Each structure stands twice: as structure tokens, then as C-alpha cells.
Amino acid sequence: MSYEHQTGEIKKIQVGLLGFGGLGQAGARVLEPKREMNLVAIADRKGYAYNSEGLEESACIAAYNQQGSVGYLEPGGTLSTNSIGELIERSPVEGYFLALPNLPNTFMASVAQQFIDSGWQGVLVDALKRTSAVEQLLDLQDSLQAAGITYLTGCGATPGLLTAAAALAAQSYAEIHRVKITFGVGIANWAAYRATIREDIAHIPGYTVERAMAMSDAEVEALLEETDGKLALENMEHADDIMLELAGICARDRVTVGGVVDTRNPKKPLSTNVQITGRTFEGKISTHTFTLGDETSMAANVCGPAFGYLKAGINLHRRGIYGLLTAAEVMPLFVR
């Protein structure tokens, strides 16, 4: 067996999205022009939609935003209080991007367990954020493998793209001293990312996940008013650390993640970057830097990698490689 070089040789992949908020909708838009992937299934909290020929992204977004669920899509939509469970059972999908909220922190692992229990086989990719969420998935490693599921975790921007860049950059060094991720995010209107902003607030000293989740929109608005719409975050619990540790690159305490989120301006408050500092075999200390272009949005930097890892995961799954992998161990493949 070998990898296909010509990506044209790969069979068109039937893809599903779980979650259809800001991230899920961006995912649908990213997929729309792709020749190698076909978006055939979407589930949100209240329903799901399936079409073996492919779902029309704009119709799905309209149904969700105007009526509250893709379950209202005509034809193809179904309202359900067990939307993920029913979708898994009824839809031949080879890989899902879990564009789900990170909170509660047990959510991603519980969805993974649902896939394991269903007997479904295929590829799952998440863009989760917290170290503890990856720890829960690690507990499922054996079950995922036995179930024939290839699960790639931490496949968004950070963790994801930047973690992979750190893993790559580490190759120049005999020892890694520090990986420092600093992100800038600018969004025009936080209301489009209600779940994400609460996840960010949960990282602020004095806040907990529970407290952030319980905040009303008005309370979030009031907090943002105090800071001119900006959230400054330091030493965040971010899964980049455990992913680099699992890849054998450095102890997790050498990895730090922080940044600034501007909720009132699509322009990034600073350029997102990762710096990798280490010692070469000759004893020199140096730092490699990977910097994202300011014009690239959070959505582009999360969804692009997520589908790139999904394609790589399909390659592995078709070769019988199952279990839990992270974005630091696999090269995402470009989806055309």
C-alpha cells in the first residue's frame, strides 16, 4: 500500500458536520467548492439533515439561522431530540468534523462514546481546546481503536495548525525549551460566536467554565463593555501542551498559550504566532517562528486544518489505522 500522491485518485469523501453554529457554518462554506469532499450530513441540537447527493450550504444556513435548526430543511431535514444518534444511524458518512461547543468540557468525549456505542466506523476530527478534554479522549483510546474509529483531536487553529507547526519546527532541535503560542482574534460581532466567547471568558482569572456558561448575553455584553470589547488571556488551559507532550517533543509545562480576542473589530489585535525555542545538537539556542497572516480569520484557520486532518484521517482509516491521534502527529492533507 502507499499513499496517493495525486489527490485526484482519492474517492470523494462523504463528510458530515456535527454542530452548526458559527464554526459549523464556516465549515460548510469551506467545503462548498471542494471537489474531493461532499457535505452530506449536518446535525445541530434540534435536528439533522442528510442528502446523499450533497447538502446545499446556503439552504442549510438559512434553515438554521431563520428557523433554529437544519431539521427544518426541506427536503432532507428531520427534527429530533436525538439528532446526533439518529444521524449516525441513518447516514452513510465516512468522516465527521465535530464543530461542537467545547462546553461542557465532557461533551466531546461523550459524543465520541456515542459513536463508539453506535457501531459506526470512520473518521472523527475535533477542534477542541482544553487539555482536560483531550485527557478524557485518551481514556477512550482503546475503545476507539477496537471500534474501528480513527479520531484526530485538536485539529483547529490552536490547538491544531499552530501545534503542528511547533511539532515541525521542533525537528531542528535536540531539546525543546519553550513553545509559546500567542493568538490574536478579531470578530466583528461576538453574537455569531456566543459559545466560543463564553469558552474564552472561562479562561479569565476568577471565572470557571460553569460560571461562564451560566452567563446571560447581557452579562457577557456588560463584561465586554468594561474591557472595550477585548479579552486578554494568559496561561490558558490549552491542549497544545498535552499534544506536544504526547508527541514526545517536550513536557507540557514548557508550552504556554495566551492571546487577545477583540469582539468588536474583525481586525486582529496582534498577529497570531507560535515561537519554538530549543537547543540544537551543536549547543546553539534559537527560536523558529510561524506567523499567520492577519487577514486569515479564525474560521479559515480552524476549518481549513480540520478538513485537512479529516482527509489525512481517511487515508489512515482506509489502511486500517484506528485509535486516537493528535494534530501534532499527522500531516494534514490539502483538500481540493
Add this chain to the structure above:
Amino acid sequence: MSYEHQTGEIKKIQVGLLGFGGLGQAGARVLEPKREMNLVAIADRKGYAYNSEGLEESACIAAYNQQGSVGYLEPGGTLSTNSIGELIERSPVEGYFLALPNLPNTFMASVAQQFIDSGWQGVLVDALKRTSAVEQLLDLQDSLQAAGITYLTGCGATPGLLTAAAALAAQSYAEIHRVKITFGVGIANWAAYRATIREDIAHIPGYTVERAMAMSDAEVEALLEETDGKLALENMEHADDIMLELAGICARDRVTVGGVVDTRNPKKPLSTNVQITGRTFEGKISTHTFTLGDETSMAANVCGPAFGYLKAGINLHRRGIYGLLTAAEVMPLFVR
């Protein structure tokens, strides 16, 4: 099956080096402190050395530099005019780094053919440079696969580390417009890299591979005298282009490689970097940049990735994945 997360679980890899000039010797030094890899075999033009317990790097370097071949190593060395062939036949090695000269341009493919013909199975990693050298290896794709060899090509710095960074960065974009690699190399004394410098000279307008190879040391010295020891190179024939094309990322004419080599100063004349420009799914044009720390040497940026790809290749080979792969398709794994 799954990948090992804990790199400690991987069996110690018995590694060989073909070629023991500047690059091969740096490779031996990189391997020296590694717990996961054991350097057991080295071949140069005039001989080879093998020790199943591991070769002592300093003794091998002394034998080569003082007597002209590792074949003089006592014990373990053998002088031979068919050093590669005899080493392959007599030594149980799981993976080789081909630290061989790039010239003649057919050399890497001829060595690959030698491995195929020998019946050996394992992993080969090269750090070749030219597009046409990869094209010759592509012709061997089916033979490598049938032989049970996993061959990873273009696994040095550029192509290699920077190509992989470009493949990773491409994930943020719907379309890639340009990949621009600019390298700075500083070496204290070109005499330690006689083959590499001639390869660089071959890229200068007016020179050919044949003409550069035929140059005496005095002629190289005279050329360098004219340019204050610096070689400025533009639009080089570099395999980054074909590797990104094979990975489906962009047409090869969108990839350019150039740089400056200072042969009289270990300080880099400029910071090596790769810029990846593309269009996001929202229609924004932007550029990601990956920049190498100036204190990292060519040797660190070539040999580190080469062994990282060798470890990744071993993972693939043990799972029955054979054939030709490039550095843009596989994530190198950190060797501890």
C-alpha cells in the same frame, strides 16, 4: 492498529548513514544522544563500518577525516569498492538516511535501485534538492512499493522542513497563489561542504551540473573570491515545487526558491523563511510566514528533520505502507 503516542513504546531503531561527508558526520552527531535510534552502519565511497551495538561517532569521524574512510575503523570497518552494496547485504538496518551528494543528479535514484535490487526492506530517507531527482524517483514508485521499501524524499531543510511548513500553512487557504522560499546559509569554511557548494554553484546562470562538478577546489576558490565568498541564487531548480504539486497544494510554477550562501561566515546572511500566500474561503488574500532562527545551522535543519521523517517512515513501514512519499505528506516525528 494505532500510532504510538508515547514514543518510548517504539522499538529502538537501528539506523544507517550512507555518505559521511559534512552532512553524514552531522547526522552521526545528531544521533549520538538519541535513545530511540542507534547508529549501527555507515558507508562512504571507500568503505563501510557496522556494529550491531552502535558505532562510536567520534571514532568514525576520526577514521574518515584522518584516513579517508570509515572502512579504516578498528574494529568494524571494511574497505570496499562496493561499500553500499556490501553494507546492505551484511547489516540488519531498519532505516537509512541517504546523506549522499546530490551530484550526479541520477545518484539518488541509482542508490534506490540498488536497494530495490538487493531485496532489502526498510525505510530510506533522502535530503535531495533538485526537482529532476524527485522525478527519477517517481519512476521507481511501483518498484519501491513492490520491494517493500518506504522511501521518503526531500526530507532535509529545503526541500523538507520548509516544504512541510508550506503544506501545513496551505491549510488556511482555499487556493494557494505563491510559495516563496528564501534561504540564508552561513558556513565558516566551504571546504567542509565541498560537494554542497558545487551543487549550489551549479544553480548559478551560466553553470551546469557538469561544469560545477568538474571544477577544481582552486577554481571554486577563485569564483568565491570574486563574490566575497557569497553565492546569490534565484529561481533554483528545487524539489519543493514538485513536492507541493504532488501534494495537490499548487502548480509547481507557483513555488520559487532562492537565497544567499555565505561561504566565509557562519552567520546567516538573511533569515531563512517560507512565505505562503493564498486566498481564504471568504476571499481574503493573506500570507503565512515560517522563519527559522538564525542560530540554527544548515546541518541542524537538515539532519533533524531527516531523522524525524525516518522515524515517521518506520511507523508507516511497520504498518505495511510502502512506496514513495514526500516530506509534504508526512509529519516528521520527534526523535528522543
